[in-house]
Amino acid sequence: MAAARKLRKGLSLDQSDDVSLEEAVLCLVVTNAVEVQDESGRSLGIAVYDPSFSWINHSCSPNACYRFIFSPPNATSFGEDSCSALRIVPRVSEENFGVCSCSEYNKGTEGYKYGPKIMVRSIKRIKKGEEVCVSYTDLLQPKAMRQSYLWFNHQFTCSCSRCTVSPSTFVDHALEEILASNPSFSSAGLDLNLYRDEANKKLSHYVDETITEFLSVGDPESCCKKLESVLEGGFHVEQLESEDGKSRLNCKFHPFNHIALNSYMTLASAYRIRSSDFLAFHSKTDESQLKAFEMSRISAGFSLLLAGATHHLFCSESSLIVSAVNFWKQAGESLLTIAGSSVWNLLGLPISELSTLVKYKCSECSLMDIFGAKSILNQAERTNFENISSDFLACVRSASPKFWRFLIHGCHYLETFKDPFDFRCLAHARCVAEDVDFIKEDSNCEHHAESYTNARTHIYKVGMHCLVYGVILAHICYGQNSHLTTHVLNHVENFVH
């Protein structure tokens, strides 16, 4: 703004041009600014980078992504001091009228002092001459929501291949999918498409309100109740005329529906908070430790379901890799927290069992052998990523049913899934544990100890696979030295040693 005023003065424009000039500057900022987020995804404000970044257009199926680099490679903390160094300081000089590019800020001894660098990386093969695009919006939203966000925030209508293809892509269809849980409705041959929009709008509003209330008031228990009751019980769309009078259409979200995905994310964090609150506000009796453990289990269950559902979508739309990184990482961390919990002592498994656990090697894929030599990252570049990906999925798919029921015991909604990767049987049949009731009080019984050992081994195995796979994806999106890659590698190494 200062530069623009100076320019106006230089051009001898009169004061009446003030408003339009200031508007023009604000438009320039709004058009070209990007939200800067710290390493944990917290918004720090907006910044305008130089044209090599701000020339990049949006696509809902982008071939590149970006990240911010905050500190020199050896500085890891983000405390008070580094925060003050992150203030974006305007600089005015005669030549450039105060427009200071990020690359300039990062030069020389002042390097990294005034703001984060931005780095753009390809996430797909880009042919010579092909336009490089990033995403300006959340790619796990259905088309109408993406379009409305882009219109209100950037004033354009996206006409990328994902938005214009007809019929819509599998992912866009899936993100809005609802299921009729009313058999008479399905057999009447009525078209569910007619009700999809109405149902999605109505429920999206309710779920958004619940999540907003949770974020502002911070009552995780009420949030869990509300979200689970919508996910499990479904909802009524409207009264339908049928031959035998009026019948109600009862709908449920498909697990790929964007509202369901959003709810899983919220439920995973609400259960995590409930678990730590429980330990903080109750005396450390065996009972309260088991209760807190139950909440951590369910949180991990939602994380794993979210990762499984997103992976399915990612297989059709590879630009969802950025979401996949976060969800696999989150699922891996929650599972390893469960595997390393001291509560297993109460279930008859001494903590010493952990050392046998970490020696575990996967016979079906190389993912478990990598630590020691961080060669998987180089391997991921050399070998076919699809092979690594399908080996990984085969492993976690075969191991998950061996602990899934243990993990989700006590959560009615999660009990409707046979395992976190099988979306065929869906909400129709409840797959409640029939064989072993894992959480029994007589936990010293040999039979249970054996079941717990198996469950724990498989939780550890799948947790490790998820984290390592998350590292591989993070390596593709953010490069070898990214915060995420380092964070995940440290997490795994801490666990192993």
Ligand SMILES: C[S@@+](CC[C@H](N)C(=O)[O-])C[C@H]1O[C@@H](n2cnc3c(N)ncnc32)[C@H](O)[C@@H]1O
């Ligand atoms: C950061 S700028 C991108 C570069 C800009 N196209 C240019 O030529 O300077 C953002 C603006 O570009 C335009 N834009 C970006 N992606 C677009 C797209 N997919 N379709 C239409 N306009 C787009 C919008 O006007 C948006 O506000």
